[in-house]
Amino acid sequence: GQQVMQIPQYQHVQEGEDFTTYCNSSTTLSNIQWYKQRPGGHPVFLIQLVKSGEVKKQKRLTFQFGEAKKNSSLHITATQTTDVGTYFCAGPTGSGNTGKLIFGQGTTLQVKP
Amino acid sequence: DTAVSQTPKYLVTQMGNDKSIKCEQNLGHDTMYWYKQDSKKFLKIMFSYNNKELIINETVPNRFSPKSPDKAHLNLHINSLELGDSAVYFCASSRGQSYGYTFGSGTRLTVV
Numbered sequence A: 001g002q003q004v005m006q007i008p009q010y011q012h013v014q015e016g017e018d019f020t021t022y023c024n025s026s027t028t029l030s031n032i033q034w035y036k037q038r039p040g041g042h043p044v045f046l047i048q049l050v051k052s053g054e055v056k057k058q059k060r061l062t063f064q065f066g067e068a069k070k071n072s073s074l075h076i077t078a079t080q081t082t083d084v085g086t087y088f089c090a091g092p093t094g095s096g097n098t099g100k101l102i103f104g105q106g107t108t109l110q111v112k113p
Numbered sequence B: 001d002t003a004v005s006q007t008p009k010y011l012v013t014q015m016g017n018d019k020s021i022k023c024e025q026n027l028g029h030d031t032m033y034w035y036k037q038d039s040k041k042f043l044k045i046m047f048s049y050n051n052k053e054l055i056i057n058e059t060v061p062n063r064f065s066p067k068s069p070d071k072a073h074l075n076l077h078i079n080s081l082e083l084g085d086s087a088v089y090f091c092a093s094s095r096g097q098s099y100g101y102t103f104g105s106g107t108r109l110t111v112v
Helices: none
Strands: A004-007 A010-014 A019-025 A032-037 A043-049 A055-058 A061-065 A071-076 A085-093 A100-103 A107-112 B004-007 B010-013 B019-025 B031-037 B043-050 B053-057 B064-070 B073-078 B087-094 B107-111
Touching: A004 A085, A010 A019, A019 A085, A019 A107, A032 A071, A043 A055, A043 A061, A071 A085, A100 B043, B004 B087, B010 B019, B019 B031, B019 B087, B019 B107, B031 B073, B043 B064, B043 B073, B053 B064, B073 B087
Parallel strands: A010 A107, B010 B107
Antiparallel strands: A004 A019, A019 A071, A032 A043, A032 A085, A055 A061, A061 A071, A085 A100, A085 A107, B004 B019, B019 B073, B031 B043, B031 B087, B043 B053, B064 B073, B087 B107
């Protein structure tokens, strides 16, 4: 079946360093979504990318969708302690309202102040 | 106003018991989901309902039975709880799987 893989599983950085997590799907995706889950919290939707090669920015966060629509990345510039959490990518299977989101395993980011 | 609310937030129970988790959304979304998050944070879909109809039923033991009385509610009943059922269960809603999901705050189930 369809798989969504994320690397790395964990990343420890010093505050101010950059961070990147990578997401790869075994199949072409119609869109890719990114979520953030703070420790003890629930996943929160960050963004959706739809077009091949699309790049979107949210302040220090840059999201990219690959040309083949099978991979994506999230880059955080100059990390802050508020960036701590687990970042998940997710891709849909099926179509319309009959499909489901398949989540990657997540990348847990720790930021040392 | 809480968009997707789940109760209870914590549930500690003994093996063999039956328990229910309730979920309600006030976003007007047509589709609701149950996801299970294990200790390694892996999120796995269990069920999906669209307008009260069961759409997705993953390979979940039949001890788990979802019920959707209307499109704003999706409850999860679990019979004969086992140790391996311990996890965080998230309810979510969306306009469809091509749209962002809104998750509830989760129910941490501990079976002892």
